[in-house]
Amino acid sequence: MDIKESIILVTSAGSVLGRTCSSHFAHLGATVILCDEDPSTLRASYQQISAFSDTVYEINVCTANTTSINLLFDQIESLLGATPDVIVNCWTCSPMPSLMATEPMNTYIDHLSSAARFLYTYGQVSADRFRSRQKKGVIINVISHDNPENLTGVESMAALVSGFTYSWAKELTPFNIRVGGVIPSVSHISEEVGERHWAEIQDELVRNTAYIVTNDYFSGRVVTTEV
Numbered sequence: 742m743d744i745k746e747s748i749i750l751v752t753s754a755g756s757v758l759g760r761t762c763s764s765h766f767a768h769l770g771a772t773v774i775l776c777d778e779d780p781s782t783l784r785a786s787y788q789q790i791s792a793f794s795d796t797v798y799e800i801n802v803c804t805a806n807t808t809s810i811n812l813l814f815d816q817i818e819s820l821l822g823a824t825p826d827v828i829v830n831c832w833t834c835s836p837m838p839s840l841m842a843t844e845p846m847n848t849y850i851d852h853l854s855s856a857a858r859f860l861y862t863y864g865q866v867s868a869d870r871f872r873s874r875q876k877k878g879v880i881i882n883v884i885s886h887d888n889p890e891n892l893t894g895v896e897s898m899a900a901l902v903s904g905f906t907y908s909w910a911k912e913l914t915p916f917n918i919r920v921g922g923v924i925p926s927v928s929h930i931s932e933e934v935g936e937r938h939w940a941e942i943q944d945e946l947v948r949n950t951a952y953i954v955t956n957d958y959f960s961g962r963v964v965t966t967e968v
Contacts (some may be wrong), residue, residue, distance in 0.1 A: 742826065742879065742954055745770035749954075750817065750825040752863055754799075755782025758885040758943065759831040760789065765947045766829075767794040774817055774825060775799045805859045810866040827879045827954055828867040830860055834886040834898045856898055860905060864920075868913055877917040882906065883950050884924050885943065899924045903963050910961030921953040922963035942966055 749766050753759040754775035767773045767790050775790070777783035780801045787799040800816055803809045818824055835852060860882050871878035882902045886895045906922040913920060925942050945966040953959050 742877075742957060744951065744954055747826040747954070748772045748774065748817075748821060748823060749827040749829060750774045750776065750813075750867075751829045751831060752776055752859075753831040753833065754786045755779050756831060756833050756885075758833055758883065758946065759829075760786040761943050762829050762831060762883065762947050762950060763797070764790050765951060767797050769951065770796075772796040772821065773798070776802045776813055778802050778804060805862050807862060807866060810863060814866065814870050824870050824874045824876055825867075825878070826876065828863060828881070829950060830863050830880065830882045832856055832860060832882070832884045832898065834884055834895050853897060853901070857901055860902070864905065864909060868909070868916075868918060871913075871918050872916050877919075879919045879921070879954055880909065880913075881921045881923065881950055881953050883922070883946055885946060886925065895925055899963075899965075906963050907961055914960060919953075919957075919960035921959055921961075923949045923953070923966070924963060925966050 744766060749771045751759050751763045751766070751773060754763050755777035759777065763773050763775055763786060773790065773794070773796065775783060775786050775797065783799055783801055787797065790797045798820060800813055802813050814824065834856070864880055867878065867880050882905060884895065884898045884902055902922040902924055906920050910920040923946050925946060949964040949966060953964065
């Protein structure tokens with residue numbers, strides 16, 4: 742798929758990961774739709790990217806449920822006359838409590854279920870739109886983490902993204918819809934993750950995401966960043 746000719750929807754575009762992804766695709770010439778539930782961070786991302794791109798748009802999403810996401814797609818189709826070609830589903834992980842922690846079990850379950858609900862709902866609505874519009878679309882789940890000293894959130898989410906990627910690809914390949922995942926490596930120790938290294942990891946996540954978009958044979962696989 743040619744990025745310059747693509748309409749790319751980036752979720753959680755107000756986050757560091759979402760903003761970095763959006764900026765990268767805008768620099769490559771894509772039409773980029775930014776969406777987020779936080780209007781202030783969404784506006785900050787839009788202002789930064791619109792300074793160098795005339796083909797970037799912002800849409801605030803009330804919540805990550807089926808009704809709101811369908812409304813998001815309706816707005817995009819009304820605005821651009823087309824459904825997005827690529828959905829970049831960004832999620833920033835938070836540390837997960839351990840089995841030995843004193844925190845209640847619901848804390849862990851809520852962390853995991855909110856992430857699963859977010860990724861799954863965007864994936865489901867996107868797949869439905871691609872199929873109904875007979876479009877060869879791409880869905881990419883990309884995860885990062887907000888605490889380099891505690892990677893437990895990434896470990897749990899990596900398993901979730903891998904499962905989604907494999908199962909969705911099996912379902913959607915007959916419809917010419919590709920599915921990929923991008924996750925950070927958890928092999929590095931906390932002492933190695935300085936500010937510079939963390940920025941390099943974010944950049945590598947974005948480069949791998951772009952690689953999946955452009956590689957028409959990539960589907961059903963997860964790329965792990967190694968920096």
